[in-house]
């Protein structure tokens with residue numbers, strides 16, 4: 001391949017990082033961006049997501065630092081905050097509060113600040129390097145220039161063609177690459193979509209003067225499928241917090257003033273609501289709903305044009321709640337660099353394969369979680385996903401109280417390790433042993449949280465959590481079919497007398513007023529609970545046994 005000129009379409013993070021790599025391999029690089037870039041760290045419409053919380057995990061930051069040595073210092077000098085994770089974070093996971101071990105750290109800043117810093121470094125470095133960099137702002141690529149079935153450049157909105165040896169599409173979720181490829185005679189790439197129907201609402205606040213809690217950030221996660229709301233409150237440059245609220249299953253974060261606060265109040269713990277309710281808002285509330293996990297499998301196409309690659313969100317975009325897109329953009333940029341160094345004949349195909357691999361771990365994490373929601377729109381969940389999720393539940397619970405498992409989990413979330421590393425013998429052993437080891441061992445941190453984390457690992461966390469989150473009566477109602485199932489089995493095995501009383505005792509502890517037993521009996525019957533050879537007789541025994549409940553003064557209507 002001739003290495004005279006490369007064109008990058010899109011000047012957000014994927015495009016900027018790709019342009020940085022290309023300046024090391026081409027004489028000239030042109031970056032075409034639809035927007036005009038702001039002079040400083042300001043919002044622009046092409047990256048409307050930048051009004052929402054953006055967490056850059058360690059791996060992403062490390063790789064960006066490799067591409068732009070000194071970037072981290074620049075961000076800190078511009079006011080980015082450094083926080084220990086989870087040391088400085090009150091983090092409510094699906095399995096309860098995470099103990100505040102000192103495992104890793106994050107820089108937190110607004111997304112416009114990061115884009116400004118990367119853009120500034122890109123142009124400064126190019127000015128002193130051998131390659132020429134042109135930023136074509138306020139312009140747009142409307143198509144590719146073909147040469148046979150390959151790509152020889154791009155066509156601008158203004159009608160002007162630009163010849164290029166390599167074109168990089170970094171235009172994000174709205175990429176028109178499938179249509180452009182079809183125009184060259186290639187089939188559409190297979191796609192996978194997992195849509196948790198999640199919506200964000202975000203607002204900036206001034207951190208109240210004198211406000212001095214024992215945390216720097218809050219992260220209150222949903223506990224799917226029981227609860228669907230997540231809230232994050234993170235410090236940003238300029239003495240601000242960004243508060244992002246999100247809800248899955250169409251329980252979208254709301255943009256109305258009162259509804260926003262109400263939503264915050266409805267999170268699994270009031271701490272975030274308490275923090276923002278008297279804080280001064282610095283921005284309107286903005287919403288965002290284009291959050292589906294969406295993967296275009298370019299790597300599976302049987303043929304691929306020379307002179308063209310697709311990167312970033314244009315290939316694979318994630319439910320942003322897991323904070324992975326920017327890190328995957330950095331991993332993909334490094335993959336592009338490696339492929340250009342190898343200079344193989346099929347360089348472009350190799351890029352597509354590596355870019356697909358760069359996003360694979362993040363995809364597993366994001367979709368594995370999202371598939372827990374009943375409302376998520378996706379192909380039916382496989383048994384393997386359910387088994388993995390069950391194991392991950394244990395990992396999350398153990399990570400709350402075990403520093404080493406916490407470090408392994410954070411490595412995976414930060415994309416520093418593959419998800420498979422959670423099945424490594426060292427982690428597996430701690431996770432499976434955790435029930436015994438931690439049952440009586442308190443974790444560090446505030447007293448209330450210690451107790452809750454220990455309960456989770458002792459296997460009681462789920463019960464305790466739900467007991468707090470669901471009205472008592474509703475909880476009892478939900479449990480009744482299960483208790484009756486158990487009772488049915490006991491009757492069947494002729495062991496109802498002794499253990500049936502225990503089931504009745506549990507019910508007595510939970511119920512304090514009458515409710516309708518009818519639907520539960522119908523439900524039992526429909527599910528064919530084994531009630532002995534003669535179902536009529538078994539049922540009669542069961543109903544007899546329900547007398548136990550009557551004698552325990554529960555009134556069934």
Ligand SMILES: Cc1cc2nc3c(=O)[nH]c(=O)nc-3n(C[C@H](O)[C@H](O)[C@H](O)COP(=O)(O)OP(=O)(O)OC[C@H]3O[C@@H](n4cnc5c(N)ncnc54)[C@H](O)[C@@H]3O)c2cc1C
Pocket residue numbers: 009010011012013014015032033034035045046047049052053054055056057139140141142170171172173174200288290291311312313314320321322323324325326327329
């Ligand atoms: C609400 C939300 C929160 C997020 N939070 C996080 C987070 O916490 N952590 C994280 O790592 N990631 C997060 N992400 C993901 C992150 O924003 C993206 O992964 C990241 O911006 C990289 O995307 P990109 O550069 O590939 O595409 P985009 O950011 O979508 O940029 C595409 C660019 O291409 C330009 N463009 C489009 N078409 C054309 C054209 N034809 N010609 C010229 N220019 C064009 C656009 O103007 C834009 O500048 C979040 C995303 C959302 C939506």
